[in-house]
Amino acid sequence: MTDETLKQTPLYEAHVAAGARMVPFAGYSMPVQYRDGVLKEHLWTREHAGLFDVSHMGQARLRGVSPLSAFEEVTPGDFIGLGAGKQRYSLLLNKKGGIVDDLMGARPDDDGLFVVVNGACKDGDFKFIDNELAGQVRIERLEDRALLALQGPEAAAVMAAHAPEAATMVFMECRAMTAFGTDAIVSRSGYTGEDGYEISVPAAEAHRVWATLLEDERVRPIGLGARDSLRLEAGLPLYGHDIDETTSPVEAVLTFAVSKKRRDAQDFPGAARIARELAEGPSRVRVGLKILEGAPAREGAEIADANGEVIGKVTSGGFAPSLGCAIAMGYVPPARSAVGTALRVIVRGKAGAAEVVATPFVPNRYVRKL
Amino acid sequence: MRFTKDHEWVVVEDGVATVGITAYAAEQLGDVVFVETPDVGKTVSQGDSFAVVESVKAASDVYAPVSGEVVEANGDLGDAPETVNAAPEHAGWFAKVKLSDPAEVEALMDRHAYEAYLGTL
Numbered sequence: 001m002t003d004e005t006l007k008q009t010p011l012y013e014a015h016v017a018a019g020a021r022m023v024p025f026a027g028y029s030m031p032v033q034y035r036d037g038v039l040k041e042h043l044w045t046r047e048h049a050g051l052f053d054v055s056h057m058g059q060a061r062l063r064g065v066s067p068l069s070a071f072e073e074v075t076p077g078d079f080i081g082l083g084a085g086k087q088r089y090s091l092l093l094n095k096k097g098g099i100v101d102d103l104m105g106a107r108p109d110d111d112g113l114f115v116v117v118n119g120a121c122k123d124g125d126f127k128f129i130d131n132e133l134a135g136q137v138r139i140e141r142l143e144d145r146a147l148l149a150l151q152g153p154e155a156a157a158v159m160a161a162h163a164p165e166a167a168t169m170v171f172m173e174c175r176a177m178t179a180f181g182t183d184a185i186v187s188r189s190g191y192t193g194e195d196g197y198e199i200s201v202p203a204a205e206a207h208r209v210w211a212t213l214l215e216d217e218r219v220r221p222i223g224l225g226a227r228d229s230l231r232l233e234a235g236l237p238l239y240g241h242d243i244d245e246t247t248s249p250v251e252a253v254l255t256f257a258v259s260k261k262r263r264d265a266q267d268f269p270g271a272a273r274i275a276r277e278l279a280e281g282p283s284r285v286r287v288g289l290k291i292l293e294g295a296p297a298r299e300g301a302e303i304a305d306a307n308g309e310v311i312g313k314v315t316s317g318g319f320a321p322s323l324g325c326a327i328a329m330g331y332v333p334p335a336r337s338a339v340g341t342a343l344r345v346i347v348r349g350k351a352g353a354a355e356v357v358a359t360p361f362v363p364n365r366y367v368r369k370l
Numbered sequence: 371m372r373f374t375k376d377h378e379w380v381v382v383e384d385g386v387a388t389v390g391i392t393a394y395a396a397e398q399l400g401d402v403v404f405v406e407t408p409d410v411g412k413t414v415s416q417g418d419s420f421a422v423v424e425s426v427k428a429a430s431d432v433y434a435p436v437s438g439e440v441v442e443a444n445g446d447l448g449d450a451p452e453t454v455n456a457a458p459e460h461a462g463w464f465a466k467v468k469l470s471d472p473a474e475v476e477a478l479m480d481r482h483a484y485e486a487y488l489g490t491l
Binding site for chain 2: 032033037038039040042225226228229295296298318319321326348
């Protein structure tokens, strides 16, 4: 894909002006890093507040007679039970129980369901929802809105100055509000393991909001490189890498996204497979690995047991700046998935020692109560 | 010091080439977190992948700028890969290669030519 065919977010000029290195991602020209580089940007976010442009992600409103109950036909989440002002992590599932995408669904106001899906999947996702829920929901894609993420231990203090109401929210709450002098949809969530917010604003206001936040010395712009290392340390799966249309929520250890009520009712796509895997165990399961020696194991590296037999593959991995070592995620048979199991990762033909460890690798710091 | 289009540098002394990556390459890679140097005794041909340098984000091959036998690898990079960023054209060297074809070095770019080449990127 050449630069000419890449889309730009409303913040493209701001990234270039800030010295970002722009790379193609999800069809957009996106900042992979700014002048500080991935390592410093990562650590800054863990210590202060990082500002991310995630406007490539797909924002939409689903409207209809009962969009919440309709949405349950394509997800295993309890959306009928989603209270006003609440947000839920969920999964679009195909009929085989495979993951079409992971997403956030929220009720910031009384205007249907607000969803945010992955940028690389958004066209397919909205087509999928439109096909599956034809006649039940109308999808309005919010392409005139930007999405910013403010993440880190100082995010709340920064945000309070611009959106006092945001300080009264807890993790996974989402509200429509006036913030930064414009109409915003603010959720207390993110994908770094830190406390923080995702802030949807009109595209025309994005530059001003971005610049306003960066005036605060606690805030620095952070590229997609650090976003990836932050989410990896937080043990969060990346769609298209750690989860895809072949993986089930049970294999991916995302069973928390399959609500108890829906589990009992078995009324979602792939419910039979998921019930069977819950009862009998899946054939493979996502684990966290700490690389004890040798090179970082990245996506595609084979995972072997102590005898050298290949038992799985790394789905994402790299150096963890907050831990000072390499970590990875991958799939192995459940019998080899216990924390403490000694495994190996094969990188460029060499087997390096690795160990199954609990995730998140770095404890999350979500604010669940005030 | 001589340079390749793949951003390696070479300094020859007594028929042995010290090899590393250029300041430009180190800057482009960003923070180096792991270096895999070649095994001593290995014979390499010009253009072979002979080392790997890894940033937080990705692993990149380093190509042998000259042919010969690896006679020493920079063991300090194991504990201090950041040396590649701090001093890419000095303490951050990767390996020393006993030249099998000294004429290869003469064909590499001098600094003036390399800087002109960087200007085209």
